[in-house]
Amino acid sequence: MTSPIDVLIVGAGLSGLVAARRLQAEGLAVRVLEARERVGGRMVSATTANGSVVDLGGQWGGASHHRFEALLNELGIGRFPSHYDGKGVFHWRGRRLEAPLAQHFADSLLFFEPQALGLTPAELAATGALQRAFAALVAEVDPRQPWRTPEAERLDRLTVAQWAAAHTSLAVAQLPLAWLCRLGGSGGFEPWEASILHLAWTQAVAPQAETPEAWLVRGGAGAVAQRLAAELQAQAPGSLQLGRAVHSIAQDSQGVTVVDGAGQAHRARAAIVAVPPPQRLAIQFDPPLPAAHRTLLQRSPMGAMTKILATYARPFWRDRGLNGLGLGDRPALELTADSGPPEGHPAVLASFLAGERALILGALPAEQRRRIILDDLAAYWGPEAAEPLELVEQSWNAEPFSGGAFTSFLTPGSWTSHARLAADPQGGPAPADHGRVLWAGTEVSPRWPGYFEGAIEAGERAARLAAATASPGDQPA
Numbered sequence: 001m002t003s004p005i006d007v008l009i010v011g012a013g014l015s016g017l018v019a020a021r022r023l024q025a026e027g028l029a030v031r032v033l034e035a036r037e038r039v040g041g042r043m044v045s046a047t048t049a050n051g052s053v054v055d056l057g058g059q060w061g062g063a064s065h066h067r068f069e070a071l072l073n074e075l076g077i078g079r080f081p082s083h084y085d086g087k088g089v090f091h092w093r094g095r096r097l098e099a100p101l102a103q104h105f106a107d108s109l110l111f112f113e114p115q116a117l118g119l120t121p122a123e124l125a126a127t128g129a130l131q132r133a134f135a136a137l138v139a140e141v142d143p144r145q146p147w148r149t150p151e152a153e154r155l156d157r158l159t160v161a162q163w164a165a166a167h168t169s170l171a172v173a174q175l176p177l178a179w180l181c182r183l184g185g186s187g188g189f190e191p192w193e194a195s196i197l198h199l200a201w202t203q204a205v206a207p208q209a210e211t212p213e214a215w216l217v218r219g220g221a222g223a224v225a226q227r228l229a230a231e232l233q234a235q236a237p238g239s240l241q242l243g244r245a246v247h248s249i250a251q252d253s254q255g256v257t258v259v260d261g262a263g264q265a266h267r268a269r270a271a272i273v274a275v276p277p278p279q280r281l282a283i284q285f286d287p288p289l290p291a292a293h294r295t296l297l298q299r300s301p302m303g304a305m306t307k308i309l310a311t312y313a314r315p316f317w318r319d320r321g322l323n324g325l326g327l328g329d330r331p332a333l334e335l336t337a338d339s340g341p342p343e344g345h346p347a348v349l350a351s352f353l354a355g356e357r358a359l360i361l362g363a364l365p366a367e368q369r370r371r372i373i374l375d376d377l378a379a380y381w382g383p384e385a386a387e388p389l390e391l392v393e394q395s396w397n398a399e400p401f402s403g404g405a406f407t408s409f410l411t412p413g414s415w416t417s418h419a420r421l422a423a424d425p426q427g428g429p430a431p432a433d434h435g436r437v438l439w440a441g442t443e444v445s446p447r448w449p450g451y452f453e454g455a456i457e458a459g460e461r462a463a464r465l466a467a468a469t470a471s472p473g474d475q476p477a
């Protein structure tokens with residue numbers, strides 16, 4: 001048994017680190033146990049062989065991500081606007097079109113000016129009608145208790161694909177919803193894997209229309225986690241321990257006993273668990289989690305996602321009046337985006353293999369997959385794009401303590417059954433806290449779950465509750 005502390009935090013991702021920072025600022029003794037040999041979880045940068053810093057996980061901040069913005073200001077870390085000047089490229093059914101972006105996402109066909117995409121009047125009408133029907137549904141969703149949405153059970157049993165097909169058989173009209181499933185910030189799933197209630201909920205609580213990809217972190221988002229970890233350690237050496245996967249958490253009337261993979265027991269007055277929801281299943285809780293919570297976790301898989309970073313000597317697409325935003329039905333990449341700074345160095349195109357594509361292409365030999373990816377980059381941005389200085393691939397499904405990305409989703413029917421039963425009747429959509437065990441992690445947040453912003457809000461909430469449970473000076477038994 002190590003010396004007792006006030007609050008034990010499981011997971012050194014952004015959420016756990018923010019919780020630790022808040023508690024430490026209040027004078028509480030904290031200890032963060034992290035399973036990996038590094039901090040940051042889904043917030044991690046890498047330096048390529050030619051010295052460019054690229055983000056393997058999350059990287060954008062949004063226009064209304066005020067917590068994330070405030071944290072960066074506190075840490076003295078800069079930001080820059082994401083590059084959207086010029087035209088993007090829409091690739092559809094073998095046809096490549098350079099097209100302007102729309103002013104507002106709500107009036108766009110996936111960011112593009114719909115009239116500029118060369119669609120037939122029937123396609124335009126069907127696309128607009130489906131988007132309006134979806135927007136009307138999003139407006140009806142109860143964000144805190146989605147199971148209270150009008151006709152919730154019917155909508156929770158219909159997959160996104162079924163709901164879209166009932167409106168139109170035109171693939172281009174169905175594209176925006178399918179794309180939001182796979183690549184929207186709550187994404188990583190196919191339109192037949194989640195209900196229309198789930199997708200509508202994601203847009204009610206984390207609206208694409210609020211431009212969540214507005215700006216980027218100077219020096220890479222991974223630096224934020226590194227800085228938080230360094231500050232934590234500087235304040236109290238030993239308060240962050242790497243390579244310590246938590247295996248069990250037992251609680252009694254006085255506190256919690258947490259045992260890590262090295263067999264070390266830690267005693268505290270409260271615990272904050274800040275891991276992706278399915279990872280909670282790897283921890284033995286005593287008393288056990290309520291049945292509805294456990295069955296909900298079994299119905300909350302992580303999305304399937306591989307992020308690809310291609311670096312170049314210069315952002316040659318910008319020279320041609322293009323902004324790097326590529327979208328369409330290519331075999332591998334349904335989204336590419338310029339994630340470099342205004343000065344153009346490093347020049348980076350970030351792109352994604354999402355949903356089934358991540359798994360199918362992930363199973364191919366590396367060289368074959370690389371050729372398919374480079375073909376797609378060239379299809380969007382021309383032959384130069386097929387010759388990057390470096391091509392970095394990060395499969396999130398291969399990461400044992402993440403299990404996928406961007407975030408977890410609920411399978412059809414789960415909101416109106418397991419999630420409703422697991423929730424605190426007075427609280428938000430996430431499962432109720434478990435006595436002295438408090439939940440954090442982005443997925444717990446009522447706003448921007450799946451994003452950095454949600455990770456911070458969830459960490460702050462858990463820290464507030466933990467501080468009330470464990471005041472300084474109270475020695476845990």
Ligand SMILES: Cc1cc2nc3c(=O)[nH]c(=O)nc-3n(C[C@H](O)[C@H](O)[C@H](O)COP(=O)(O)OP(=O)(O)OC[C@H]3O[C@@H](n4cnc5c(N)ncnc54)[C@H](O)[C@@H]3O)c2cc1C
Binds near residue numbers: 057
């Ligand atoms: C490819 C990708 C792109 C993304 N893009 C964006 C973006 O542009 N903008 C945005 O806002 N968000 C984005 N996100 C999402 C964002 O990265 C996450 O929402 C956020 O980083 C989650 O932080 P977290 O602390 O909640 O969870 P995590 O980062 O997953 O941290 C959880 C930590 O817990 C640890 N852990 C797990 N199990 C245990 C255990 N048993 N014991 C101890 N430790 C354990 C893990 O190792 C991990 O370090 C993206 C994510 C990915 C992967």
